[in-house]
Amino acid sequence: VFLLMIRLPPRSTQGVSSAASDVYKRQDSIDLIGNLLITGSWRTENQLEMWDMRESKPTPISIKWDNEPGASPVKLYACQACQNNGKFLLAGGSGTNEARMYNLFQDTNVTPTLLATMKNMSRACYTVDFSNQGDSCAISGGDGLIRIIDIKKQEQMLIYSF
Numbered sequence: 001v002f003l004l005m006i007r008l009p010p011r012s013t014q015g016v017s018s019a020a021s022d023v024y025k026r027q028d029s030i031d032l033i034g035n036l037l038i039t040g041s042w043r044t045e046n047q048l049e050m051w052d053m054r055e056s057k058p059t060p061i062s063i064k065w066d067n068e069p070g071a072s073p074v075k076l077y078a079c080q081a082c083q084n085n086g087k088f089l090l091a092g093g094s095g096t097n098e099a100r101m102y103n104l105f106q107d108t109n110v111t112p113t114l115l116a117t118m119k120n121m122s123r124a125c126y127t128v129d130f131s132n133q134g135d136s137c138a139i140s141g142g143d144g145l146i147r148i149i150d151i152k153k154q155e156q157m158l159i160y161s162f
Contacts, residue, residue, distance in 0.1 A: 029091075033081035036110070040079035040091050047076045048091050050110065063089075063102060063112045071096055077126045084134025088115070088151070092125025092139060099125045099139045101151075116154055118147065 029040040037051040037058075049060040065074055076093035081104070089112065092099030098119045102112045118125075123142030130137045136157065140146040146160040 028077055029079045031079055031081045033083070033086050033089075033104070036081075036104075038079055038081055038089060040076035040093070042075040042077060042093065044073040044075065044095075047074060047093070048079060050104075050112070052110075061110060061112075065091075065100070067096055074098065077124060078128045080128045080130060082130040082134045082137075084130065084132065088130070088134070088137075090128035090130065090137055090139070092118075092128050092141065094124030097121040097124055097141070099128055101137070118149075 028042045031038045032053075035052055035054050037053050039049050039051065039060075041047050041049075046060065046062045047065055048063040050063065051058040051060055067073060072095040074093045074095040076091055078093065078099075079089065079091040082088040082090075087104055089102040089104050090099060091102075096119070098117055098121060100114060100118075101116045103115050104110060104112050106113065118139055121141055121143055125139060125141040127140050128137065135151055137149050137151060138146055139149065144161055148157045148159075149155070150157050
């Protein structure tokens with residue numbers, strides 16, 4: 001997938017500028033929260049990145065995805081920001097077959113912090129999403145299960161098989 005975003009330039013320049021022309025690497029999932037573009041990639045390094053779209057040449061903010069020693073690197077298929085409060089980010093993929101939740105902000109600074117990990121899925125995680133209220137999330141993948149999780153209690157509420 002090739003991503004190209006065009007925006008109006010600052011008043012001091014003429015013409016149209018490509019604000020995200022550097023975001024051309026293979027991006028398998030994207031989401032937008034405020035001025036941040038969040039990208040998840042099916043690759044072994046810098047899988048999860050954020051881009052400040054107010055910059056004319058955005059520099060990626062890489063979100064570390066450390067694995068246990070000897071584990072296969074994760075390759076992401078899905079990432080989703082919580083649109084309700086803009087605070088949480090979910091991502092999941094293959095390799096480690098897991099999904100993770102991050103807190104994107106500490107005060108007003110963009111400093112992603114790992115909150116929780118769902119490990120030991122038997123197959124890759126292909127999709128993640130938040131409820132409209134932002135109090136629960138869904139995680140699903142190749143194992144044929146949909147897991148509904150209560151974010152406040154950090155516990156699994158329901159499992160659906162399809």
